[in-house]
Amino acid sequence: MLRADRVLRSMLLVAVSFSVMTGQEKPEPPTLQSQLNADIDDGNLDHFRPIEAAFILSGVSNRDSLAHYVAWFEGIVDQIRAYNFDTFDKAALAQKIFAILHSNILGEYALESTTLLDIVNRKEYNCVSSTILYNLVCQAMGIETKAFETPTHVYTIFIDFDEKFIVENTSPMGFNILKNLNAYSHFLHQYYPQDQRLSIGLDRLYAYENRNGRPINNSELLGLLAYNQAYFEAKQQDFERAYDFVLTAQRFNADSRSNINFEQNLYFRWGKKCYDEKRYFDAFTVFADGFYRYPDNGGLEQNTRLSFLNCLQYFWYKKDWPASKQLLDETFELLPLDDKGRDQTRVYLQRWLEHFRYQKDEHNLQMALEYIKTLEKR
Structure with missing residues (x-):
């Protein structure tokens, strides 16, 4: 999945290059977001601290602002350290940190207050922002944390305690919620539509x-x-920005359980918008990216095929053989073509053969022949 994701991103860069190939514009300096994307590309943060990444993903875009917000975080940690709590009793320390955040820092719960900037600037939080802040403060205090992601929610779990602790960060009463599972199940009701609550069972x-x-x-x-x-x-x-955020999210969390339906819906909506605007290569990139992630989704498969054929036609019209080769390589690796797809692909490859014969371009002529042989074997 990750390998394919990188391949599709490289294709996106190629698409962008088409629009600037004839210009002599200087490349823009890398943004904090692009630097962070490069840092997490191997699945680990090597150059940015987690709290820096959290603020960048929250929307911080320059170094001065980043330093300001990181100082805010470090002020919280310094405040907790100043209490000289017993650091050997980690469960008790974790509970004290939880109480301090809820009494002095977090403010009020708000469903859409998902970033750390919402906490800093508006004193509002939801399950994502509060869990991130709590986990990172605990980490800074020497307590190892993880989270548990569900289809609708996320909460903190501890990995080095003698017993299992779960912290529900959206409620001041949420520390060690396992002490009362019935109450916690009722707390979860708010995250499910009524019909889904009833089908699952209120107590389950x-x-x-x-x-x-x-x-x-x-x-x-x-x-x-x-x-x-x-x-x-x-x-x-704004499906384009949403898609960019999804690509960023996948770099951090390649198997998110809470965003499957949203992702699939976005692939369809953004891909369709590109297709309707006759941006066929962009549509192919989006649909193919979606089909890489969800190979059992027949709609994404069908749309990938359709946008592939439109790209073949467009690249032939532009006489862009390098782009055609990349498109063919990706498609041959990604999905089987139906009879109509093979026939139309063969037509365009035959046109390229005639073109290269006329140009006396033996190298690319042989390459086009190899693609035809590959097509016949499929």
Whole structure:
């Protein structure tokens, strides 16, 4: 999945290059977001601290602002250290940190307050922003944390305690919620539509969450910030920015359980918009990216095929053989072509053969012949 994701991103860069190939514009200096994307590309943060990544994913875009917000975080940690709590009793320390955040820092719960900037500037939080802040403060105090991501929610779990602790960060009463599973199941009701609550069972929501969720590390947890940003951009019909946020989120959290339906819907909506605007290569990139991630989704498969054929036609019209080769390589690796797809692909490859014969371009002529041979074997 990750390998394919990188391949599709390289294709996106090629698409961008078409629009600037004839210009002599100087490349823009790398942004904090692009530097962060490069840092997390191997699945680990090597150059940015997790708290820096959290603020960048929250929307901080320059170094001065980043330093300001990191200082805010470090002020919280310094405040907790000043109390000289017993650091050997980690469960008690974790509870004290939880109480301090809820009494002095977090403010009020608000469903859409998903970033750390919402906490700093508006004193509002939701499950993602509060869990990130709590986990990172605990980490700074020497307590190892993870999170548990479910189809609708995320909360903190501890990995070095003698007993299992779960912290529900959206409630001041949420520390060690396992002490009362019945109460916690009722707490989860707010995250499910009524018909889904009834189909699962009001007293079985916690078990349902655990069956359909998974533990994630704090880097994967940060990816939920980008997913939530994508959700809000899609809500504003800005599918391009939403798609960019999803690609960022996938770098951090490649197997998110809480965003499957949203992702698939976004692939369709953004891909269709590109297709309707006759941006066939962009449409192919989006649909193919979606089909890489969800190979059982027949709609994404069909749309990938359709946009592939439109790209073949467009690249032939532009006489862009390098782009055609890359498109063929990706498609041959990605999906089987139906009879119509093979026939139309063969037509365009035959046109390229005639073109290269006329140009006396023996090298590319042989390459086109190899593509035809590959096509016949499929």
